[in-house]
Amino acid sequence: MARDFGIGASSKRREDVRFLTGKGRYTDDFNRPGQTHVAFLRSQVAHGRILSINTAAAEAMPGVLQVFTAADFADAGGLPCGWQVTDRFGNVMQEPKHPVLADGKVRHVGEPIVAVVAETLDQARDAAEAIEVEIEELPAVMDMRAALAEDAPKVHDDLTSNLCFDWGFVEENKAKVGEAFARAHHVTTLDLINNRLVPNPMEPRVALAEYDAAGDSYTLYTTSQNPHVIRLLMGAFVLNIPEHRLRVVAPDVGGGFGAKIYHYAEEAFCTRAAQMVGRPVKWTSTRAEAFMSDAHGRDHVTRIELALDENGKFLALRTDTLANMGAYLSTFAPAVPTWLHGTLMAGNYTTPLIYVNVKAIFTNTVPVDAYRGAGRPEATYQLERVIDKAAREMGIDPIELRRRNFIQPEQFPYQTPVAVVYDTGNYQATMDRVVEMTDYHNFEARRAESAARGKLRGFGIAHYIEACGIAPSNLVGQLGARAGLYESATVRVNATGSITVFTGSHSHGQGHETTFAQVVADMIGIPESQIEIAHGDTANTPMGMGTYGSRSIAVGGSAMVKATNKIIAKAKKIAAHLLEASEGDIELKDGKFSVAGTDRSVDWSGVTLAAYVPHNYPLEDLEPGLEETAFYDPSNFTYPSGAYACEVEVDPDTGKVEILSFAAADDFGNVINPMIVEGQVHGGLAQGIGQALLEVAVYDDEGQLLTGSYMDYAMPRADDLPMYQVDHSCQTPCTHNPLGVKGCGEAGAIGSPPAVVNAVIDALQRGGHDHVTHLDMPLTPSRVWAAMQR
Numbered sequence: 001m002a003r004d005f006g007i008g009a010s011s012k013r014r015e016d017v018r019f020l021t022g023k024g025r026y027t028d029d030f031n032r033p034g035q036t037h038v039a040f041l042r043s044q045v046a047h048g049r050i051l052s053i054n055t056a057a058a059e060a061m062p063g064v065l066q067v068f069t070a071a072d073f074a075d076a077g078g079l080p081c082g083w084q085v086t087d088r089f090g091n092v093m094q095e096p097k098h099p100v101l102a103d104g105k106v107r108h109v110g111e112p113i114v115a116v117v118a119e120t121l122d123q124a125r126d127a128a129e130a131i132e133v134e135i136e137e138l139p140a141v142m143d144m145r146a147a148l149a150e151d152a153p154k155v156h157d158d159l160t161s162n163l164c165f166d167w168g169f170v171e172e173n174k175a176k177v178g179e180a181f182a183r184a185h186h187v188t189t190l191d192l193i194n195n196r197l198v199p200n201p202m203e204p205r206v207a208l209a210e211y212d213a214a215g216d217s218y219t220l221y222t223t224s225q226n227p228h229v230i231r232l233l234m235g236a237f238v239l240n241i242p243e244h245r246l247r248v249v250a251p252d253v254g255g256g257f258g259a260k261i262y263h264y265a266e267e268a269f270c271t272r273a274a275q276m277v278g279r280p281v282k283w284t285s286t287r288a289e290a291f292m293s294d295a296h297g298r299d300h301v302t303r304i305e306l307a308l309d310e311n312g313k314f315l316a317l318r319t320d321t322l323a324n325m326g327a328y329l330s331t332f333a334p335a336v337p338t339w340l341h342g343t344l345m346a347g348n349y350t351t352p353l354i355y356v357n358v359k360a361i362f363t364n365t366v367p368v369d370a371y372r373g374a375g376r377p378e379a380t381y382q383l384e385r386v387i388d389k390a391a392r393e394m395g396i397d398p399i400e401l402r403r404r405n406f407i408q409p410e411q412f413p414y415q416t417p418v419a420v421v422y423d424t425g426n427y428q429a430t431m432d433r434v435v436e437m438t439d440y441h442n443f444e445a446r447r448a449e450s451a452a453r454g455k456l457r458g459f460g461i462a463h464y465i466e467a468c469g470i471a472p473s474n475l476v477g478q479l480g481a482r483a484g485l486y487e488s489a490t491v492r493v494n495a496t497g498s499i500t501v502f503t504g505s506h507s508h509g510q511g512h513e514t515t516f517a518q519v520v521a522d523m524i525g526i527p528e529s530q531i532e533i534a535h536g537d538t539a540n541t542p543m544g545m546g547t548y549g550s551r552s553i554a555v556g557g558s559a560m561v562k563a564t565n566k567i568i569a570k571a572k573k574i575a576a577h578l579l580e581a582s583e584g585d586i587e588l589k590d591g592k593f594s595v596a597g598t599d600r601s602v603d604w605s606g607v608t609l610a611a612y613v614p615h616n617y618p619l620e621d622l623e624p625g626l627e628e629t630a631f632y633d634p635s636n637f638t639y640p641s642g643a644y645a646c647e648v649e650v651d652p653d654t655g656k657v658e659i660l661s662f663a664a665a666d667d668f669g670n671v672i673n674p675m676i677v678e679g680q681v682h683g684g685l686a687q688g689i690g691q692a693l694l695e696v697a698v699y700d701d702e703g704q705l706l707t708g709s710y711m712d713y714a715m716p717r718a719d720d721l722p723m724y725q726v727d728h729s730c731q732t733p734c735t736h737n738p739l740g741v742k743g744c745g746e747a748g749a750i751g752s753p754p755a756v757v758n759a760v761i762d763a764l765q766r767g768g769h770d771h772v773t774h775l776d777m778p779l780t781p782s783r784v785w786a787a788m789q790r
Contacts, residue, residue: 006522007739010675014528015513024252027206030221032280035208036065038270039124040283041114041131042292043106046142046364046703047153048135050104050113057130058116063123065277067131068115070103073272079263080237081329082229084480085338085360088168093360095164096156098328100238100265100272106135107155107327108364109705110292115269117277121284140364140703144301144322147361155327155362164325164360165334169342170418177355180316184307188390193776194378196299196324196697198713199371203254204285205294209270211278217245220271224250225260225506226546229483231538233263233331239272246271250536253508257687258370259294260508261548262331266293291708296697297371299324300337304382312396314405316353317345319382323360326367333369334360339479340375340467340549346416347383348427348463348641349405354417364703372687372749374549376466384462384754389773392765398461398758399440403431406463413735420467422639424732425667427463433665434461434643437725443647447766456650457660458763464751465641468550468743471634486633487551488542489560491520491567493626495612497605498530501563504544505556506535509683510745511676512552518672519557519739523564525591526604542629550743553672554638554734561738562630570626574607577618638734638742642666644751646759652767655785657693657760663725664751669733669742677744681726684748690716691749692756694778714778753777764788 003009018024055067078097085093102113114131118124139153146152147162155162168174181187208221218241224230227248234248235241253260266283273281285293301322307315323337342356391398406427407414414422435441443459450457470476473484488504501516517531535541544556568588575593576583585596594601610617611626647661664681671677694714698706707713733740760779764772764787772787 005528006518007672009518009673011514011518011528011673013511013514013676015511026203026252026254027208027221027223028284030208030251032208032210035280035282036117036119036277037121037124038115038117038273038281038283039121039128040112041128041133043102043109043111043113045106045135045137046109046140047138047155048106049138050102050106051134051136053114054132055114058127061123061127061130063119064127065117065119068101068117068269068273070099070101073100076100076268076272077238079265079268080233081334082233082331082482083335084482085165085167085334086480087165088171093165093334094159095329096159100268108366109703110289110366111327112265115273117273117281140701142363142365142699142701142703144324144361144363147363148359155364162362164329164362167338167358167360169338169356170354173353173417174355177316177318177353180353181305181307184315185310186308186390186394188306188386188393189303190386190389190774191303192382192385192774194298194300194302194381195691195695195777196368197297197371197691197695198291198697199257199259199294199297200715201255201257201259204287204290205260205264205266206284207267207270208280208282209274210280211275217247218271218275219247219249220267221249221251222267223253223260224248225253225256225508225548227506227536227538228504228543229546230263230267234268234271238268247539250506256508257372258297258374258548261546262295262369288709291713292366292705295330295369296326296366297368298378299368300378302382304386306386306390308390308394312394312401312404314349314351317351318355319345319357321358323358324365324368325360325362326365327362328367330367330369333367334480336370336375337378341379343418343420344376344379344465344467345383346418347380348407348465350407351405352417365699370548372684373746376746377750377753380462380464380750381754385757385774388758388761399431399435402463403428420637423636423735425639425641426730426732427641429730430641430643430665430667431463433727433730434645434663437663437665437727438645438647438661440645450649454652456652456763456767458648458650458759458761458766460646460755460757460759460762462644462751462755462758463642464644464747465639466550466743466747466750467637467639469554469634469638470549470551471555471637473633483545484633485545486631487555487559488544488629488631489556489563490542490627490629491560491563493567493608493611495609497526497608500532500534501560502534502541503556503560504542504546505552506547508547510547510552510680511673515553515672515676516557516560519560520564523561523568524604525589550745553739553741554737554743555632555634557739557741558737559630559632562632563628566628566630567626570622571607573622574610574617575602578602578607578610578616635736638669638737640666640668640742640744640747642747642751644755646755648756648759648763650760650763650784652788655781655783655788657779657784659689659722659756661725662722664748665727665730666744666747667730667732668728668744669731670740671728671731672741674728677728678726680745681748682724684746685724685752686716686721688749688752689721689756692753692777692779694720696778760784
């Protein structure tokens with residue numbers, strides 16, 4: 001029976017009231033007295049040496065307050081990278097400096113060279129256009145393989161090459177993997193590309209900085225997924241501002257998808273410029289700027305090989321990947337193709353031997369970093385595509401081949417050959433559920449009906465596993481993380497019983513203000529309306545790591561549970577005093593403290609009032625007040641998983657793909673709010689389908705971004721997407737967090753691309769195009785049509 005309160009209830013998203021009525025407050029809605037505006041002159045060439053910059057004309061224009069170049073940041077540090085990878089030879093990665101403004105060279109189209117601060121935005125833009133920059137254009141490094149040649153131009157002259165690192169995992173398995181391939185009955189090989197994507201959150205990035213000379217302090221309003229991390233990185237490593245003098249505020253944020261995790265040059269610039277100009281400085285990205293300055297996602301080129309025995313059992317797997325880092329290392333970029341990718345190459349399967357090699361390469365493109373899923377989509381796509389190809393080569397049904405190799409329920413906890421330990425799962429159950437949801441056994445009748453209309457129908461399956469809430473801190477520190485990965489919460493109970501929860505997590509569309517309140521309400525037994533969730537301001541929230549990697553409820557929620565348990569423990573002591581009973585006899589249920597076995601009780605508000613008006617209070621044993629803080633550092637990832645099925649029709653005359661149905665059966669452990677979970681899956685599916693069919697960032701050989709606007713970069717629209725079937729009834733609770741929850745925010749974007757591509761390949765092969773064994777994303781009509789003609 002569906003709950004109408006607390007954990008398990010589909011409570012309506014309380015934050016949507018302000019969003020839907022136009023009362024949300026995004027960063028661009030903030031304006032400060034005396035505010036100025038900045039416009040950046042960005043590089044129009046991908047690679048070049050800056051010979052001269054003439055700002056005289058700009059400085060003389062109306063309204064211009066100051067023009068900035070790299071010289072104004074000579075004492076500043078570079079934008080820091082938050083993860084240091086050690087390669088397979090024991091060497092740390094090459095890590096070039098990432099200046100706030102281009103210093104000596106430009107390394108990608110869109111890199112900021114000069115900044116103009118003026119009274120109005122139009123004045124700043126006009127002045128920026130008057131600046132003369134002379135650049136000696138150099139050959140652009142665009143192709144990753146060519147970038148590794150000894151005579152290739154170097155993106156960074158001070159590095160030995162364009163190779164950031166050459167990572168092998170697990171290096172000790174390499175020889176054994178080779179032996180397994182040598183004795184295999186069948187080997188399937190697949191070359192594929194995971195296409196580069198532009199994140200495109202609805203709200204572009206914004207930075208507004210203010211300096212208080214009286215207190216020698218700074219405030220930065222910014223579109224960030226993790227304001228405390230921005231404060232740490234920018235304050236300590238770039239501008240040398242003590243943390244207690246730097247406040248970072250991330251108010252309502254209109255989507256992030258990973259792109260708003262990172263510390264960007266514009267944030268550091270506005271903060272420093274506000275102090276130098278003596279007035280607030282604001283920058284709001286245009287959509288064109290976003291295309292060439294927001295960190296991009298994916299962009300892997302991979303060869304994957306799967307060794308099987310005569311019964312289709314997986315013997316070994318190996319991959320070689322080229323991962324594009326872009327021109328600089330973004331905050332978490334090195335972790336994405338390594339520890340967030342290589343450790344998931346076991347998938348849902350019992351493959352005993354795995355070796356992953358990743359070469360990370362600098363090119364003259366926008367930096368690449370985590371985008372919804374971050375390494376997990378890349379791993380899943382490789383694995384689920386090569387399994388499908390192997391099934392066709394061996395004449396085994398793709399669902400059956402997966403079933404033969406699934407980790408079985410009784411095998412958990414399961415130690416994979418790529419370091420991680422899965423605590424729970426039931427992959428047969430999610431596969432059974434998606435087969436039922438799609439009426440798979442009647443697919444042939446539907447295919448015949450499509451054929452009668454001249455269309456090719458195909459069915460694609462994919463099974464994924466994801467690692468969420470990356471942890472624990474002591475382990476990831478050994479792997480190169482330069483920050484902790486805990487989360488924090490402060491629970492403040494007011495005298496009348498209402499509660500404010502201050503969380504280090506950040507909400508930018510996930511519904512935290514609703515789900516977090518549900519958890520606390522459920523634990524205490526009071527209405528959700530009595531609980532407020534506060535986030536996004538480093539001045540009033542405890543130090544936290546923010547929101548990314550589907551970590552909020554599993555890590556942030558667990559910190560909140562710990563803090564609430566402390567509150568309950570103290571409240572029971574107060575109740576015991578008020579009721580003249582032993583603390584061990586006090587029970588809390590439905591917002592009321594009672595003495596076990598009696599009718600004596602005191603309600604929640606009676607206890608909270610006593611905490612703040614301590615007239616009848618054990619002052620000799622307890623401090624007044626009711627407020628607690630807790631930090632939670634997970635002992636392991638959470639491992640959501642699921643089976644996804646896609647059914648498509650292909651028009652053989654045009655190559656157009658239509659998705660007829662899409663079903664997702666996920667295991668998210670315990671579910672706090674089913675409606676919000678369903679919405680998260682819907683959003684992820686839209687992004688995954690967008691990658692599979694429509695989206696790709698394309699550069700030409702000179703480094704010009706050819707898909708720099710919505711005229712050229714195709715985003716999914718409503719008529720590109722089907723009505724999804726979403727199910728999360730297969731639940732195996734996480735064993736190591738107090739809520740038993742797993743992450744859900746990225747799942748849809750992870751499992752959907754291979755399901756779509758597998759469905760299209762199935763349609764083509766069933767339609768007589770046996771020669772088409774793979775197509776790289778996106779599967780545009782022209783690409784599909786051309787493949788059929790070969």
